[in-house]
Amino acid sequence: MPAQHEVDEAKIRQQVDKLVEGIRGKDLKALEQVYAADVVSFDIEPPLQHVGIAAKLKNWTHAFTLFREPSYEVRDLTLTVGADVAYGHCFARFSGTLADGTATSGMWVRATYGFRKIDDAWLIAHDQVSVPIDMPSGKGVADLEP
Structure with a gap:
């Protein structure tokens, strides 16, 4: 039987997979399931912070208007998992076909995630995206x- 730490890490990785699939599918309902209601996001676009699930989903809605077919890739996800909080960092790239039909390879960004275990579900309570x-x-x- 795997240790609780291993079980929790696997659940967090599944949440990141759901995030990736939600972005690729432009599926706001799926994305809503990976974020805490009070998520604080320091995303790549202004303003300096997006507070709450509605603000985070509004940000994704704006991003989706730019893309006909989005793609999202996560590389080198590293996690540190505690009993009810965890954090991770990775590289991520949002790319695909723009609304006007132009293909773009996007750009690699640095992403950091803070997770909280809420009712046995690991949810993103904080994220930050940046470029050097x-x-x-x-x-x-x-x-x-x-």
């Missing part, structure tokens, strides 16, 4: 790859 910044110019560097 070129200090002299003050501009994001969006052409790096993991």
Whole structure:
């Protein structure tokens, strides 16, 4: 029988898989199931933070209007799991076919997730997406790859 830590890590990885599939399917109902109601998101787009599930889903809705067929990829997901909180980090890329039919390879970003175990479900309570910044110019560097 696997240790509770292994069971919880597997459940969190399943949640990340649901996130990926929800994005690929532009499925807001599926995405709603992976976030805590009071999620705080420091996403790539303004404002500085999106607070609550409605704000997070509004952000995804905006992203989906840009894409006819989105793709989402997660690489190198590393997790640290406690009894009722966990965190993880990875590289992620949102790409696909834009609404005008143009294909885009997107860009790799750094993603960090904070999870809380709520009613035996691991939900994303916090996420942060970022790109490195070129200090002299003050501009994001969006052409790096993991």
